[in-house]
Amino acid sequence: MKSQGLMIALTFLFAIIIILDAFFAVDFISAASTEIQNWGTIIASIALALAAVNLIRVHSRRIMLRRGEWYNSVALLLIMFVQTAIGLFDTSTGDIYNFGFNNIMTPLGATMYALLAFWIASAAYRAFTARSIDSAILLVAATVVMLGNAPIGESIWSAFPGMKTWIMDVPNMAAQRGIMIGGGIGAIALGLRILMGIERGHLGGGGEE
C-alpha cells in the first residue's frame, strides 16, 4: 500500500505539471513537462520488451504442451525472431526489413479492413429490423441516409440528399455533441478520481471505502 501511495503522489505531481504547462508559459514547467513526456515514451518502449516476454512465454508453453494449433505459435515465434534479427542487422529502414511489412503486413491489414464491409452488412442486417419504435426509427433514418448518399437515391426522389443532410447535421450532430460533452466531463471526473487516489483499480485495487 505504501508503493501505491508513492505512485499516486507521483501521478498527481506529474499530472499537475502537464496541466499547468497546457495553460501557462513558464519555462521550467514547460521543460519539466517535456521531460516527463519523454520519460513516458521511454517507459512505453521498455514495456514493449515486457510484451515480447509475454508472447514468448505464452507461445513457448503452448508449443511444449502441444496445445491446439500449436504450429501457429511456432510460425509466430519464428517470424518474430527472424524479423528482429533482420531489424538488428538491416535496421528498421532497410529494404529486407521493410519487405515483410510492405508485402505481408500491409496487405493483410488492408484485407482485414476490407472485410469490415461484410461485418457491417451482417450487423446492419440484424440491427435494421423494426422490432420496436426505436429500431424502426433507426431503420427509417438509415434508409434515408443511404439513399441520400447513393446516386440512385436522388434519381428516385430529389429530396433524399436534403433529408440526409438534415438527419446528419441536426439530430445526429446534436446527439454526437451531447455524447462528446458528457464524455469530456466524464474523463475529467475519472482523472480527478485517479489523481486524488480515490480510483485505484489500475494500480491493482484498494482505495477509499
Add this chain to the structure above:
Amino acid sequence: MKSGVMFQFFSLLIVAGAIIFFIQKARSGTTNQIRTIAGLEAIEEAVGRATEMGRMVHFSPGIAGLNGVTAAQTFAGLETLGMVSKLVARYGAKIFVSIRQPIVLPLAEEVVRQAYMAEGAIEAYDEDCVQYLSSQQFAYAAAVMGIIQREKAAANILLGGFWAESLMIAEAGFHAGAIQIAGSANITQVPFFVAACDYVLIGEELYAAGAIASGNPVKLGSIAGQDISKLYAMILLVIGVLAASAGSDFLYDLMIK
C-alpha cells in the same frame, strides 16, 4: 497565461471544482442516488453464464494507450477489469484479457492478479490469462476474433477506446454466441456496438462504470459533480444559442480568449 486558453482554464476550474465539492460532500456523509447502468448489471449475469457453460470471459480494455486524450478510456476499462476479474475469481470462471498496447500489459496483469488475491483465489490465477497479442490494429483484431471463436467465449466485454476493429470483434462475439457488453467514448464506434452488442455503455457511462459498479459513495459523489458540470455546459449552450440567434458573437469571442 497562454493565449486562447483562458476560457478553457476557468471552465476546467468550474468543472473540477464542482466534482471535488461533491466528492468532499460524499466524504462528509452525503449519499447520492445514481441511476443504474443496464450493461454493468449484466456483467455479473454474463460471468455467471460463462461459469455455467465452462467457457471463458473475454475482456478487452481497448486499443488506446496511456497517453493522449484517449488514455482515460483505457483507465476506465482497467477500472472495470478489476470488477470483472473479481467476479470471475469468485465464481471460478475463466478470463482472457487481450492487450494491444504493451504499456497496458503490466497494469492489466496486476489488476487481474490483485482481483484474484482479493477474492482469496490466487491459486486459480493463470498468468497466461492476460496476453499481449499485437501492436498492429488489425493483427490484434484478427487474433481476438480467432480466440473468441476457437474458445467459444460465453461473454465478450469490450470497455475502452476502440476504432475500426470494434465491429470485427463484436461480430466474432455474436457468432460465438457470447453475451456482449461494450462501451466506448469514440462516438464513431458506438453505432457499431449498438448494432452488434447486447449492452452498450455510451460515452460518459464508460468513465462512470468503475465508480458505479463499486457502489463507493465517494466515487458516486464525483458522478453527482459531473451532473453539475453538465448543467454548466447546458447553460453555456443556451446562452450561446440565444446570443447567436440575436446576432451576437460575445460567447464565441469569450471562448477564444
